[in-house]
Amino acid sequence: MAWTPDAFATLDVLRRRPVIDLTAALPSSLAPRSVVNLGCGSGQLSRLLAARWPRADVLAVDHSRAMLRWAADTPSTVRYHHADLAVWRPHWPVDLAISAGGLHHLAGHDRLFPELLQSLGPGGVLAAALPRPQDQTAHRLLLETAADGPWADRLHDAWPAAPLTDGRRYGAQDYYDWLSPQAAAIDLWETEYFHAIDGDVPLLQWLHQPALAPVMDRLTGPELDGFLAAYRRRLEAAYPEHSSGNTLIPIKWLFVVARV
Template sequence: MWNPDVYLAFADHRGRPFYELLSRVRAESPRRVVDLGCGPGNLTVTLAQRWPDAVVEAVDGSPEMVAAARERGLDATLGDLAAWTPKPDTDVVVSNAALQWVPSHRDLLRRWVDALPTGAWIAVQVPGNFDAPSHAAVRELASSPQWVDALGDIPFRVGKVTDSAVEYAGLLTDAGGAVDAWETTYVHELTGEHPVLDWITGTALTPVKGALAEEDWQRFRAELIPRLAESYPARPDGRTFFPFRRVFVVAQVGLGAR
């Protein structure tokens, strides 16, 4: 279960990659703009503002997120991103920090290129931080003797969950797109008593929270705090720096060399 309020606690930090991704999409008058993994819709509404004449289609796999997006006036629908197919008038497909949850997303990107009209845009951003100390700490604690029975069935994502910018560029170029790809490591300045824990509670820890009773969840959090504090120590001024690598790829369909 995704909690929109927890996710939005870092809305400014999470929103910045979205705007940087969309800055490279130069569609002028798209007919249909799709946001796959729209979350609570706070960023999706900016698509309607940028392209007021377009139909904005919003899709997410979380009922809680879809409900929050609808509260913002979006015609959001509950759907499996892996099963989504573009309508014939789709000119822009955006997916911001969502496709990392879809193991088959590389095949999806190829399928979208084949299905979209010539000149359509695909804009994707995915995290590239699955080997970061924050994720390693969660995996190590979850696999420890006191937690492995309760959390052993959760498929913690390790290894090659997402690709590099070079690899995505090659994939979409080979599919026939004109590609712009890059990577950015943001150094987020966080504050609060346990800021990194608060951050990952809204994302990476979602399946852990869903698997545990409330008392166990609070105990897991308490045991995770010193591990995160060791990797992300607070400065004397109270700030904590949290590096976060993200991978971006923008492609215009049918304009590259096959």
């Protein structure tokens, strides 16, 4: 997989634009020898990073064994590691710590982000794209489906509540305040993407990772099929097909790029 504009076509469409925007914001002079992809999911971004910097050691970390098994099915030079991202930190100087959608569900960002910044070597970069699922109808429907069925006990607390500080959700000012004492430069922005989904593409296909990772970890066989069918029905009712044959879905992301 070469690092070309076409390489992004291999990414899940739901995450392609955020990944493009995040990687485009990396310093042009960055030539990392050590890269850590936090919350790697199925490993698509990790493999893109390994293609962009073939001499770099790329370590992809995720808490979901199901996602890591999926990622390892595609041959690459990427190393995969299972760990709880709430407590795991690199124990060596990292040139690039990057995450596209893998950290938003964790609590304690006031501790997590400064500690990740401290793990960087001189000139290192911390880059994170954080989806805001709590703003999305699809996420609310996911929680409702989990609570309404024979799988409710197994899916209880599968998706932690939105991380809060002083009773409110983390915002751009919080990340700036946490990182500015250590960072030489910080770039912050928020984007809302509107995805037009063709009527021939099931809505569920757009939302299969990482939101459904806890489901794949905890349910199997007919019960998993039942959950997905129930969730799909809710999605189709909430996002009706337009007369054009497409469905428009808004998704918000917050971006943080800091350099030491």
